[in-house]
Structure formats: structure tokens, C-alpha cells
Amino acid sequence: MASQRVLIVEDEEDIAQLLAYNLRRDAFDVITADNGREALDRVMTDQPDLILLDLMLPEVSGIDVCRKLKTDQRTRDIPIIMLTARSEEADMVTGLEMGADDYITKPFSPRVLMARVRAVLRRRQVSEIATDEMIHAGPLVIYPQRFQVTAEGEDLKLTLMEFNLLVTLAKNPGRVYSRDQIVSSIRGDNYAVTDRAVDVLVVGLRKKLGAHSSWVETVRGVGYRFREI
Ligand code: CA
DSSP: HHHHHHHOOOOOOOHHHHHHHHHHHOEEEEESSSSSHHHHHHHHHHHOOOEEEESSSSSSOOHHHHHHTTTSSSTTTTTTEEEEOOOHHHHHHHHHHHHEEEEEEEEEHHHHHHHHHHHHHHHHHHHHHHSSEEEEEEEEEEEEGGGGGTTEEEOOOOOOOOOOOHHHHSSTOOEEHHHHHHHHEEEEEEEEHHHHHHHHHHHHHHHHHHGGGGEEEEETTTTEEEOOO
């Protein structure tokens, strides 16, 4: 497999070097830009798999770079991790609202940085697979087109609603879904689904998952999620 390419956008050279060093040590292909304009050019020419984006940049600010990338169909699926100082919290929130995937506050530990990078890339791979055909989630392999799911190779017999619930959760392990969100994503044309019905569905799904039931977690006061690891 070709190594994944990370674009570092950072005008402070020592930080850029620290980032590049850690990424290269983990076999990432690293490219850099030290201002926003160059960053936008490099995204188009080099098609990185992930962008580490400093928010305080000369010329075009990091927030403007983020906005441009997340509103352009060609680039909006490239994950962005923002690098921020604590004093830039407002910008960081704006970035997340615009679709940035995560942020790291400076000063950062290289171990935390690498963990975030891997987590964001993993989530991206899972969602790409989901739009293709199969979803790998914990011990499960789900084939959305075939309405089939296996746990360690064994077929599970789910109802259509249980299946849709499982796909909704397993597409984004670690993400919490409220009952409302679950209702709107699994509602078929002819079904009315209530909050209570979601709870009942979860009970039924866990029963069929058997030894693997703990992968579907209750998040008290919020909803449900599929366990991340
Ligand atoms: Ca900076």
C-alpha cells in the first residue's frame, strides 16, 4: 500500500519540522506549506490524504483555508486537523463548525498528535468503505447491499430495522447518535419509529449479537454508539 500523504501547513519552521519528523518516522509521505495560499495550491496539485492546518498563518488565515477546502466539492472530504493556540479557541470552534475533523492545541505531545492523525485517517477509511460496499466494525462485517452481517464469519439473522440500526451505528464507530438521529436515519417509508421503539430495537439487536453485544454501547442521557476499539 502506498504511504499516506500529509500536508503540513505551518509558518513556524521549528513546529513544522517537529511535525514532519514524527510523521515521517511513522512512514507518512510529508509535504509542507508555510502560508495559506501555498497550502491551497498544494492541496490541488498533491492531493494529500490529511491536512494539519495551523490557524495563525500569514496572508490567507487557517480559517479561510479551512473554509475554502470544506466548501469545495473536490477537497471537502480531505480530513483537516487544526493546530491552535489556546487563545484561538473561537477560531477553533468556527473551524469545527465548518467541517474540520479535529484539533490539537499547542504545545502538543507527538504521541497525542500521531494518535489523532491515525484516528482521523481510520474514520475516513471506514466511511469510504461504507459508501463502497462493506463495513468492518469490531468483529462484524456488514454488507449493506446484501442486507447481510457476519460476526467472526457467522451469519446473523437481523430484521430490516435492526440491520439499518446496526449500519447507522457501525458506519461511524465511536460517534454517539441520539434517538432522534437514529429515528431519522432508519425510518423506512412506511414505518413510524418512536424513541421507545429505538430502545426496543437496540435490545433486539444486542440479543442477536450475543457474545458481541457490548459493541453497541448506551451513552447515558444521549443515545447509542458502536464501540470504537
Ligand atoms: Ca502560525
